[in-house]
Amino acid sequence: MLAVHFGAGNIGRGFIGELLYKAGYHTTFVDVNEAVINELNAKKEYPVILAAENSETLAVKDVSGINSVSNPDDAVDAIVKADVVTTAVGPNILPIIAKLIARGLQERVARNPKALNLIACENMIGGSALLKEKVYEHLGPDERGKCDELFGFPNAAVDRIVPNQSNADLLTVSVEPYYEWVVEMSGMKGEAPAIDGITYVDDLQPYIERKLFTVNTGHAVPAYIGQYMGYSTISEAMDDWRVQDIIGGALNESGEVLIQTYDFDRETHADYIAKIIARFKNPYISDDVKRVGRGPIRKLGPMDRLVRPATEYVEITGKKPVYLAKIIAAALHFHNEEDDEAVKLQQMIAEDGYEQALREVAGLEPGDPVLVAVMEELDDLKRLK
């Protein structure tokens, strides 16, 4: 069985690659990082280390790589032959890989009649649906009809903390032991891939929202509040009771939205939150606030982990989202010269001020209660300095 996975980065190698190998697939990683691709082709395997007290190392074998810049035809050929296609490249890169995937599907329609599922494993609502939309922009109306018959783009939620790696060996990846991969059945074509570790569900919405608005909303606290307070790693920030206090408050707010929207059991959700906070404190993982805070314009978007639960909290409870507003306020201070979105956001703020910049990235109207709350918290945040 053949899998083609776009993005041989942290989650690609550290999670998707591991599960595909265990399920008996040969995985061809498609990436633009020449060094990683060369190494995958030279070694044909790589180690995944579980970051825990009793650390285990698993050899992920049967892998190869294709550089999509220098060998796009090989990537097209791999898509033609694939039994499943997955991605973990980042939401902003999906439109970029869409063109090559479209070429692969055009070629596949002519050469391979088998159905195929393409699963985007990105931290966003509707990742595979976005991939489909972007792929279809490269197809004509007749081709779209044929692709509708053969190709599924089921949405997915993936959860495993995989920090940036600093191992001497380029391919080694250290990951937390926990993982969750949930895939929606409704978008599927043909048989669902038999991969141990995937939970198939009829409706992904509660799962992706629970994950994004708990794990990622919570993670944004040590990242943005942490950097604001002068910390550079997640574990340093997690040691500060004020950070923990804000996580608790923010996850109560997003939790209220989730509980009321999806009728989650309160106690079960409280256990879920506690488990996630314990994961952020894993002493065997060293994660950077710059990684977790990366792409602040995306993270401040109207459907993402901060603004969406804040807006829904106002709608559902009629109350001010105090803690979510604090994180948004801190995100407006996020600095990283190597992060294009962080640089752009700071430019927007320097030119137009905090309120206008937030309105633009979050799609908020003047006077929106979330906007008002964030402006209040911008001032209050100074107490954390």
Ligand SMILES: NC(=O)c1ccc[n+]([C@@H]2O[C@H](COP(=O)([O-])OP(=O)(O)OC[C@H]3O[C@@H](n4cnc5c(N)ncnc54)[C@H](O)[C@@H]3O)[C@@H](O)[C@H]2O)c1
């Ligand atoms: N790391 C985590 O803890 C984690 C957990 C769950 C979900 N995710 C999600 O997975 C996705 C990837 O995150 P990551 O942490 O692995 O990032 P990463 O930067 O480690 O990996 C991304 C990979 O995509 C590659 N890439 C960039 N442009 C490409 C292109 N045009 N074609 C092919 N490959 C390209 C990069 O070279 C890199 O190897 C994101 O959507 C992220 O939100 C990450």
Ligand SMILES: O=P(O)(O)OC[C@@H](O)[C@@H](O)[C@H](O)[C@H](O)CO
């Ligand atoms: O990947 P991002 O940039 O959307 O979010 C950063 C982290 O919160 C994220 O990568 C988590 O580590 C991951 O989502 C855990 O499952």
